[in-house]
Amino acid sequence: MDPISTSRRNFLGLVGGGALAAGLAACGSSGPKSTPGSTAGAGGAGSGATYWFLTGQPQQAIREAQVKRFNDANPDTKLKTTEFQNDAFKAKIKTAIGAGQGPTLIWGWGGGGLKAYVEAGQVEDLTDWLNKEQAELKNSIFPSAFTAATANGKIYAVPGETVTPIVLFYDKRAFEKIGAEPPQSWGDIMDLVPKFNDKGIAPFSLGGQSRWTNMMWLEFLFDRIGGSEVFQNIFDGKKDGWSDPSALKALDEMQKLIKANGFVKGFSSITADSNADQALLFTGKAAMMLHGAWTYGNMKSSGGDFVTGGHLGYMNFPPVDGGKGDPSDTVGNPGQYMSISSKATDAEKATAKKFIANNTLDDATVEAWVKSGSIPVVKSAKDKLSSITDKNDSAWLNFVYDTAANAKNFAQSWDQALSPTQAETLLDNIAKLFQLSISPQQFATNMNAVIGQ
Amino acid sequence: MVLPALVLFIVFGVVPLVGVLVLSFTQWDGLGAIHNAGLSNWRSVLSDSQLPHSILVTFEIMILSWLVQTPMSLLLGTFLAGRQRYRAFLAVLYFIPLLLSSAAIAITYKALLDPNFGLGPGLHLGFLTQDWLGRSNLALGVVIFIVSWQFIPFHSLIYQGGVRQIPTTMYEAASIDGAGRMRQFFSITVPQLKYTIITSSTLMVVGSLTFFDLIFVLTAGGPGDATRVLALDMYKRGFMSNQMGPASVIAALIVLLGLALALLLRRLGGSTTASQQEGA
Numbered sequence: 235m236d237p238i239s240t241s242r243r244n245f246l247g248l249v250g251g252g253a254l255a256a257g258l259a260a261c262g263s264s265g266p267k268s269t270p271g272s273t274a275g276a277g278g279a280g281s282g283a284t285y286w287f288l289t290g291q292p293q294q295a296i297r298e299a300q301v302k303r304f305n306d307a308n309p310d311t312k313l314k315t316t317e318f319q320n321d322a323f324k325a326k327i328k329t330a331i332g333a334g335q336g337p338t339l340i341w342g343w344g345g346g347g348l349k350a351y352v353e354a355g356q357v358e359d360l361t362d363w364l365n366k367e368q369a370e371l372k373n374s375i376f377p378s379a380f381t382a383a384t385a386n387g388k389i390y391a392v393p394g395e396t397v398t399p400i401v402l403f404y405d406k407r408a409f410e411k412i413g414a415e416p417p418q419s420w421g422d423i424m425d426l427v428p429k430f431n432d433k434g435i436a437p438f439s440l441g442g443q444s445r446w447t448n449m450m451w452l453e454f455l456f457d458r459i460g461g462s463e464v465f466q467n468i469f470d471g472k473k474d475g476w477s478d479p480s481a482l483k484a485l486d487e488m489q490k491l492i493k494a495n496g497f498v499k500g501f502s503s504i505t506a507d508s509n510a511d512q513a514l515l516f517t518g519k520a521a522m523m524l525h526g527a528w529t530y531g532n533m534k535s536s537g538g539d540f541v542t543g544g545h546l547g548y549m550n551f552p553p554v555d556g557g558k559g560d561p562s563d564t565v566g567n568p569g570q571y572m573s574i575s576s577k578a579t580d581a582e583k584a585t586a587k588k589f590i591a592n593n594t595l596d597d598a599t600v601e602a603w604v605k606s607g608s609i610p611v612v613k614s615a616k617d618k619l620s621s622i623t624d625k626n627d628s629a630w631l632n633f634v635y636d637t638a639a640n641a642k643n644f645a646q647s648w649d650q651a652l653s654p655t656q657a658e659t660l661l662d663n664i665a666k667l668f669q670l671s672i673s674p675q676q677f678a679t680n681m682n683a684v685i686g687q
Numbered sequence: 688m689v690l691p692a693l694v695l696f697i698v699f700g701v702v703p704l705v706g707v708l709v710l711s712f713t714q715w716d717g718l719g720a721i722h723n724a725g726l727s728n729w730r731s732v733l734s735d736s737q738l739p740h741s742i743l744v745t746f747e748i749m750i751l752s753w754l755v756q757t758p759m760s761l762l763l764g765t766f767l768a769g770r771q772r773y774r775a776f777l778a779v780l781y782f783i784p785l786l787l788s789s790a791a792i793a794i795t796y797k798a799l800l801d802p803n804f805g806l807g808p809g810l811h812l813g814f815l816t817q818d819w820l821g822r823s824n825l826a827l828g829v830v831i832f833i834v835s836w837q838f839i840p841f842h843s844l845i846y847q848g849g850v851r852q853i854p855t856t857m858y859e860a861a862s863i864d865g866a867g868r869m870r871q872f873f874s875i876t877v878p879q880l881k882y883t884i885i886t887s888s889t890l891m892v893v894g895s896l897t898f899f900d901l902i903f904v905l906t907a908g909g910p911g912d913a914t915r916v917l918a919l920d921m922y923k924r925g926f927m928s929n930q931m932g933p934a935s936v937i938a939a940l941i942v943l944l945g946l947a948l949a950l951l952l953r954r955l956g957g958s959t960t961a962s963q964q965e966g967a
Binding site: 325328329331332350351353354355356442443445498499500501502503504505508510513514519653654655657658659662665666669671 | 716717718719720797798800801802803804818819820821823826906907909910911912923924926927928929930
């Protein structure tokens with residue numbers, strides 16, 4: 235399976251394990267086979283670097299343009315791409331890497347998923363490369379983006395693409411209807427709930443079947459009530475970290491909001507994938523929504539005049555009275571990440587590094603991200619914002635930039651930060667917590683059982 | 688002559704089965720090395736409170752959907768066995784759900800049942816505007832309904848074939864003896880269909896052990912874990928939590944349950960396979 239140990243493979247072949255050797259040889263090559271137009275390089279140093287990424291606009295077009303620019307500039311070492319739909323990608327990439335058939339460039343969300351690759355020895359250590367050769371690239375990226383790229387003190391991935399904090403969106407028209415101001419504190423939120431319900435407007439939209447949508451609420455409540463160290467302790471594997479008094483209080487506040495009918499009726503059968511949760515907000519059926527910054531683009535294109543008419547409002551999650559958390563803290567995706575497979579040949583690795591260095595955060599890419607309504611993970615994004623002429627887009631992008639840049643602590647989404655085992659248990663228990671079928675205490679007990687796994 | 692079939696069965700049936708059994712005694716995250724774990728997976732899965740719940744949900748869906756499907760299929764099959772033209776036409780219509788993929792069915796129903804944008808709110812029908820997939824009991828009922836809707840056509844087809852096999856002489860004799868339609872149905876059709884019922888029930892029961900796609904797309908096991916059947920539990924442990932060992936334990940349990948149920952149903956059918964039909 236290790237393509238460098240050619241001698242062992244040949245030896246096996248000579249010994250007569252023909253079929254076995256063929257099998258091993260097949261494992262050695264990486265990625266899908268179809269390679270039209272590419273000639274195998276001499277001496278086994280193939281020009282076969284591969285890159286798998288996600289479909290879905292506007293991101294897909296930007297990724298395709300990056301590869302095209304690279305391939306035009308490097309006709310001898312072209313990058314071969316395969317595109318996947320989100321869920322298909324998640325299922326396929328893990329199996330493919332485990333079977334030694336993964337791509338050279340491994341795209342992902344960093345955190346716990348990346349750590350699993352690191353522990354299995356599947357990804358290259360990029361610390362030296364980033365600190366020496368690519369110090370300039372490294373310094374151009376938001377420092378907060380590197381936390382989720384780091385495991386055991388070493389950097390295994392390069393942050394790329396966009397920074398997407400979770401934001402509290404609201405419909406200004408709904409607030410006009412009840413004659414109230416957007417909430418400045420958790421207490422305000424609880425006071426607003428009955429007012430909206432009286433007018434037949436759901437206080438909050440929520441795609442509860444997706445589960446990670448519910449998780450965003452806990453991420454903020456934990457932070458605002460107990461500060462960022464509550465989850466940091468859990469992340470570090472501290473025993474009984476979920477039973478922290480602040481954690482229990484946050485879980486309790488969460489259930490109070492659910493019991494007060496804070497969320498739209500039937501939220502646990504709404505999925506975020508269908509964007510029905512966003513539709514509830516822009517059709518005026520719900521007044522507020524806690525969601526990722528990535529939803530802005532769809533609300534603008536699908537929501538009629540909701541965004542263009544200036545009805546969409548947004549803010550960082552408000553503080554909780556008496557809470558310890560810094561109100562500038564935010565959570566979400568500090569970036570997306572690219573790692574390099576340790577099983578690739580040296581030539582493939584070189585191609586992949588060249589692509590990362592020259593084409594993933596180049597000027598053209600940064601401009602394309604900004605135009606699409608997102609903030610790329612580089613500090614220079616701010617300079618591009620002045621070129622945005624659309625008044626709504628400009629205000630939005632400045633808000634996202636400031637939220638990300640001014641956050642004292644930018645926490646990664648829990649399900650990405652934790653190991654897959656913990657993440658699945660977490661999502662499961664969050665669904666039950668929102669169903670009110672378990673108490674905060676039971677939630678903490680269930681979660682404590684998998685801490686550190 | 689049996690060689691190709693044997694090779695296929697061994698490669699795609701026996702080898703994976705043995706693989707799963709071996710994996711159930713190991714610890715593996717699907718990425719790194721495989722470690723021997725002895726009996727620890729079996730111990731942890733068998734003592735996990737999720738397992739009895741998943742088994743209960745699986746059996747609830749199995750039994751309730753059998754109770755819905757069998758009488759409906761039997762009646763429809765008998766009805767469609769008639770040679771009238773309009774019945775042949777109806778048979779084609781009834782057959783349509785079977786032509787659709789489970790994923791497509793699940794997505795369609797999900798859209799229709801949406802409490803905010805679905806059929807109920809769209810047509811302003813209050814009774815249809817329920818939180819269908821968001822409440823535990825309702826979600827289970829919806830799953831059973833859709834499963835039945837999807838598979839009744841298939842089982843009707845089996846019964847239709849079975850009914851047509853029954854010699855018409857039996858019905859003629861019964862008419863001469865003065866038996867009415869109801870009497871004929873219960874005294875001739877149902878007893879003659881004994882083996883057809885067993886075949887169809889075996890397919891339903893063993894099939895419902897492996898229900899996955901429909902539930903996965905429709906509710907993803909939710910709300911909470913209200914519709915998390917064994918197959919879904921296996922998938923979640925294996926491919927979401929990266930715990931192949933415990934997932935393999937559940938896979939092995941599904942195989943054992945399926946075998947036991949199939950054998951039990953064969954037993955219920957009696958050991959003799961002699962036909963009661965003349966000349967057979």
